[in-house]
Amino acid sequence: VSEISFEGQAAVVTGAGRGLGRAYALELAARGAAVVVNDIDRSAADAVVAEIAGQGGSAAAASDSVVEPEGGAAIVQLALDRFGRVDVVVSNAAAWRNSDFGEQTPDLLDPVLDVHVRGAFNVLRPAWLAMQEQGYGRIVLTSSSAGSFGRTTGANYCTAKAGLLGLGRALALEGAEHGILANCILPIADTSAGRPPRAGSEEHLARVKALFAGLGEERVRPEQVAPLVVLLASVACPVSGEAFSACGGRYARLVVGLSEGWTNPSDDPAAVEDVLAHFGEIESLAGELFLPRSVDAEFEQVARALAARRD
Ligand SMILES: NC(=O)c1ccc[n+]([C@@H]2O[C@H](COP(=O)([O-])OP(=O)(O)OC[C@H]3O[C@@H](n4cnc5c(N)ncnc54)[C@H](O)[C@@H]3O)[C@@H](O)[C@H]2O)c1
Numbered sequence: 454v455s456e457i458s459f460e461g462q463a464a465v466v467t468g469a470g471r472g473l474g475r476a477y478a479l480e481l482a483a484r485g486a487a488v489v490v491n492d493i494d495r496s497a498a499d500a501v502v503a504e505i506a507g508q509g510g511s512a513a514a515a516s517d518s519v520v521e522p523e524g525g526a527a528i529v530q531l532a533l534d535r536f537g538r539v540d541v542v543v544s545n546a547a548a549w550r551n552s553d554f555g556e557q558t559p560d561l562l563d564p565v566l567d568v569h570v571r572g573a574f575n576v577l578r579p580a581w582l583a584m585q586e587q588g589y590g591r592i593v594l595t596s597s598s599a600g601s602f603g604r605t606t607g608a609n610y611c612t613a614k615a616g617l618l619g620l621g622r623a624l625a626l627e628g629a630e631h632g633i634l635a636n637c638i639l640p641i642a643d644t645s646a647g648r649p650p651r652a653g654s655e656e657h658l659a660r661v662k663a664l665f666a667g668l669g670e671e672r673v674r675p676e677q678v679a680p681l682v683v684l685l686a687s688v689a690c691p692v693s694g695e696a697f698s699a700c701g702g703r704y705a706r707l708v709v710g711l712s713e714g715w716t717n718p719s720d721d722p723a724a725v726e727d728v729l730a731h732f733g734e735i736e737s738l739a740g741e742l743f744l745p746r747s748v749d750a751e752f753e754q755v756a757r758a759l760a761a762r763r764d
Pocket of ligand 1: 467468470471472474492493497517518520544545546547595596597598642644
């Protein structure tokens with residue numbers, strides 16, 4: 454395998470002052486990318502920029518918030534002004550407001566949707582325009598296992614993270630003709646060092662801490678996630694519209710698919726009792742598994758099933 458290089462390329466990593474984003478920024482820079490290190494924590498962003506410079510790399514700090522459209526535009530503009538292009542965006546910034554669902558009043562929903570969903574939009578839209586123009590781009594969106602598999606005390610977070618899977622699919626479809634590839638990452642790493650524990654989910658956090666301990670300290674470092682993110686950000690990225698989990702040095706594909714299901718033989722709507730009678734077929738994974746890569750692809754599957762009924 455030839456070495457994967459980012460020489461001559463510029464990358465934006467949001468929320469890169471610490472944790473996973475910092476690990477991505479360092480690895481991208483070590484491989485030759487000029488990196489915009491974004492974080493609302495200015496001193497954290499500056500420290501990562503200094504670390505990159507200390508290793509002979511090129512980086513610039515942006516402390517704008519991704520929550521504001523103006524912030525997203527400023528972050529991308531910094532890459533264009535300083536480095537002349539933007540080839541990669543890793544949307545990674547994060548906020549949490551943990552609590553049981555019954556306590557998730559709108560004031561606990563908005564800040565989470567703002568950073569994860571609006572934040573991704575606000576940075577990716579201006580970057581997209583530059584990528585379209587240059588006919589090349591790589592987008593990595595940060596989803597979470599929580600958004601696909603669920604967790605307690607984070608309904609707001611799970612909602613936001615599932616939303617990013619949809620955004621990744623949409624950008625992959627629209628990006629194809631422009632040389633833009635978009636994928637999602639479901640990272641797991643212990644990023645708790647040096648910051649106070651997040652409020653509102655003590656039980657969940659204790660469970661996660663025990664799970665981390667079970668895998669071992671070395672295995673849950675952010676550096677174990679970075680290789681997959683950096684591959685997805687590179688010219689060698691082999692896929693678009695997909696999502697991958699990285700946990701403890703295990704890298705795996707998230708599958709969003711459909712069972713073969715049951716197709717009502719009649720053109721009249723099925724009765725509720727018919728659906729119940731065929732529920733075993735509907736939920737069974739024994740038949741063919743379909744992995745549609747667009748809504749159109751699902752329509753084609755249904756059309757094939759209907760044609761088979763008529764044969
Ligand atoms: N750590 C995990 O196990 C895990 C699991 C699943 C998903 N993730 C996701 O991975 C990403 C990184 O997680 P982490 O654990 O490294 O988080 P972290 O809290 O260590 O880092 C997030 C950074 O984002 C910055 N930030 C917050 N709001 C911002 C804003 N408005 N604009 C710019 N920057 C902002 C913070 O200052 C912080 O430095 C997040 O999207 C998170 O949801 C992490």
